[in-house]
Amino acid sequence: MTQRTEATAPTAPEPPPDDTPGNPAPPSPLAILGLLLGIILATLDGTIVGTALPTIVGDLGGLGHFSWVVTAYLLATAVSTPIWGKVGDLYGRKGSYLISITVFLVGSVLCGLAQNMEQLIAFRALQGLGAGGLFVGAMSLMGTLLTPAQAGRSQSMIGVMLPVAMIGGPLLGGFLTDHxxxxxxxxxxxxxxxxALLLVGLLVQLRGERRTARIDFAGxxxxxxxxxxxxxxxxWGGTTYDWVSPQIVGLALLAAASLAAFARVERGAPEPVVPPRLFRDRNFTLAQVLTFLYGAAMMGAASYLPQYMQFVRGMSSTESGLLLLPLMLGMMGAQLYIGRAVGNGGTYRAYPIAGGAVATAGALALLTVGVDTATAVVSALTFVLGAGLGCLMQPSLLITMNSxxxxxxxxxxxxNALLRTIGGSLGVAVLGSVYTGRMTDSLMDRLGPDGERLAGGELTPALLHDLPEPARDAFRAGVTGGLHGVMAGTAVLCALTFAASWLIREVPLRSKTPQPPESSA
Known part of the structure; x- marks a missing residue:
């Protein structure tokens, strides 16, 4: 297989952006650390707040609006992510990254100073706007400073941080709140x-000329x-509103119409936010498909496995997080191994194929979990799912940057970051609807109308012990049935990644930093 050819330079090329690498030598480890710290901020803050929310609501009030503390952050992050990426391409990736960290830190301080729920929601939105540029800024700078062949180990660290934040964030949030x-x-x-500001500002050196271009406001x-x-x-789907409610159907139609119009506008824009030319590369398109699917599978499993640990196995919130460590270790180990192997000249196509198969097997294995399954067995089974997901995450990053x-x-x-975020959000929503539906059906079969009321109530693990024994047994069986539904959906998602991975071509990773055409100016 021949290496992918670079795009032909236009007859009147634009000047390169202000971060054209003047020296292909990789940056210092401290500079890479500065980039990784930004990713730590972005990933950790998405999960650390959850365990503090009950205390926050008790202090500030506003119980009816507390979900917007999370939603405002996620909305602002998702909306701003692709825009930060394009602004960096046009006006300089280093400056864009430093500004995004600054906005994030200002929002963080203001959140800590908030005196009521309305202020906190507004400041969380500001914090999310900055967070949207952290991950994309670090990734684009690594793609500029390092060739894909050089970046394997560094990008494996990025993949490691995602599961660490997913599991460690709630633990850290609970510790800080309690102590x-x-x-x-x-x-x-x-x-x-x-x-991060100090390391990147002093140690990341980029040079070149800024490109003069109009921002694609319509796109x-x-x-x-x-x-x-x-x-x-x-x-909101399946929780605040029913999936077939006018609100959800209207949002679906709005999303479809907006994205269809966006695709048309981007084809004619001089500097599109998401250049359609990216998707002409088959490997790039497949990497985004894998990212969307594993994002949905990862967040779905991580969100509903703790429910089983707490309600069925009687674990505390902290204990349920610790019992998911094998899931995190599986993801971390796979990504570190792949990063090292690819960095030493190895190929990458086999990893997502193997990852799809292993993740599917791991999800199916969790279908065997019952009410009486030993906690250690359940915890160990999550390792298989984690290892498979790790084999999908790392190659998706490498293929994206190489393409x-x-x-x-x-x-x-x-x-790439946007599709992972949307995949995770929709995965939690859709699999959550399956979870609730299966649990409600099981409870109604055992308890009749009382089961439906029990499923719709706000039952905590502590309150579960106050129920009569038949109701406790029925609820545990319902939670187990709900988990089976989530794992069946996760297996389908992972099987789709297995099928899509066979279409990836083994295009050699670039071994030298690509140089843009010389400016005619």
Whole structure:
């Protein structure tokens, strides 16, 4: 197989952006650490707040609006992610990254100072706007400074941080809330962000000329509308509103119409937010499909396995998080191994194929879990699912960066981050609907109308012990049935990744930094 050819330069090329690498030598480890710290901020803050929310609501009030503390952050992050990527491509990736960290830190401090729920929601939205540029900024800078062949180990660390934040975030949030104050959930970002600003500002050296171009406001507006509709659909569907309610159907139609119009606008835009040329590369398109699917599978499993651990096995919130460590270790181990293997000259096509198969087997294995299955067995089975997901995550990042040209590095990483976010949001929503439906059916079969009321109530693991024994047994069986539904859906998602992975071509990773055409100016 021959290596992918670079795009032909236009007859009147534009000047390169201000981060054209003047030296292909890789940056120092401290510079890479500065980029990784930004990703730590972005991934950790998406999960650390959850365990602090009950205390926050008790302090600030506003119980009816507390879900918007999470939703406002997710909406702002999803909307701003592709826009940050394109702004970096046009006006400089280093400056864009530093600005996004600054916005995130300002939002974090203001969240810690919030005096009521309305202020907190507004400041969380500001924090989310900054968070949208953290992951995409770090990824695009790595794609600029490192060739894909060099970036394997560094990108494996990025993949490791996702499961660490997913499991470790709630644990850290609970610790800070219990032993300090809930406001430290936000203040803890400040020292980490300050170090990232210092390292990137001093050690990441880029040079070149800024490109003069107009921002695609029409494309950005349509993409924002589509993402808002999809995120709200994923947040409200099956919970706040029924899936066939006018609100959810209207959001689905708005999302479809906005994204269809966005695709038409992007084809004619001089500098599109998401360049259609990226999707002409088959490997790039397949990498985004894998990212969407594994994002849905990962977030779905991580969201509903703790329910089983707490309600059926009687674990506390902290214990249920610790019992999911094998899931995290499986993802971490697979990504570290792949990063090292690819960095030493190995190929990558076999990993997503194997990952899809292993993840499917892991999800199916969890279908054997029953009410009386030993906790250690359940915990160990999650390792198989985690290892399979890890084999999907790392190659998707590598293929994305290897398939994009230098001028589109920010847009490519922004697209990848966006699809993972949307996949996770929709995965939690759809699999959550399956979970609730299976649990409700099981409870109604055992308890009749009382079962439906029990499924719809806000039952906590502590309150479960106050129920009569028949009701407790029925509820545990219902939760187990709901988990089986989630794992069946996860297996379907992973099987789709297995099928899609066979279409990937083994295109050699670039071994030198791509150079843009010389400026005619």
């Amino acid at each position: 300090l104050d809930w406001r430290w959930v936000f203040y803890v970002n400040v020292p980490v962000g300050a170090v 950005a507006g349509l993409l924002t509308a589509g993402i808002l509709a999809l995120t709200l659909l994923g947040t 994009a040209e230098l001028r589109d590095m920010g847009a490519a990483s922004g697209t």
